[in-house]
Amino acid sequence: MTSIHVKPLFDTPTRQQKETESRAIAADLERFRKAGGRIEILGTTPIDKTGISRWQVVEGGADRRKAAKGEKA
Secondary structure: OOHHHOOOOOOOOOHHHHHHHHHHHHHHHHHHHHOOOOOOOOOOOOOOOOOOOHHHHHOOOHHHHHHHHOOOO
């Protein structure tokens, strides 16, 4: 398939723009680390669904938010 057959997307970044942005992010991270910054990489621990419903997962912090605002649960 050639470029004649592909509909161009005008709002997507080019490969060169992506590479430039990638190099800028890498440089920012390097400066951050050299300045003593640390990056914590979080795991992908799934939610244990055996004792909690999907609704409770979604609405889990509702009671705490209401308590912080002084509302009754």
